[in-house]
Amino acid sequence: MEKMINKVELSGFAGLNPEVKTLPNGNKVLKMSLATSSSYKDRDGNWVRDTTWHNIVMWNKLAEAANNTIKKGSRVSLIGKLTNRQYTDKDGNKHYITEVIANSYEIVATETAKAV
Incomplete structure (x- = not known):
């Protein structure tokens, strides 16, 4: 059988402070x-920045740790898997969401002072 891989590795900036909720079953879920x-030159030679926003989910102990360390603007590197889900809202409309379920992360130190 052919080996299949679902692995995502991202490094970027947290858009907002994470939100942790405790579910009725006691599990904790963090969403951020x-x-x-990335940057590229357009036809006129001008640099254009292309930003992609990713929905990140963390569970239980990882969620608690991330909630205590990740803040808006934090530079974060993470590894996880890509998932797709759907739900129906109260008006009966179907929504489709792509999320990264993170299984590890780290805060990336940024240099605030120039080397001497």
């Missing part, structure tokens, strides 16, 4: 957004 950017 992460921005990644």
Whole structure:
């Protein structure tokens, strides 16, 4: 059988402070957004920044740790898997969401002072 892989590795900036909720079964879930950017030159030679926003989910102990360390603007690197889900809102409209379920993360130190 052919090996299949679902692995996502992202490094970017937290869009807002994460939100942690405790579910009725006691599990904790954290949701946050992460921005990644790349740059390219357009036809006129001008640099354009292209930013993509990712929906990130963390569970239980990882969620608690991230809630205590990640803040809006934090530079975060994470590893996880890509998932898709759907739900129906109260008006009967179907919504489709792509999320990254993170299984590890780290805060990336940024240099605030120039080397001497």
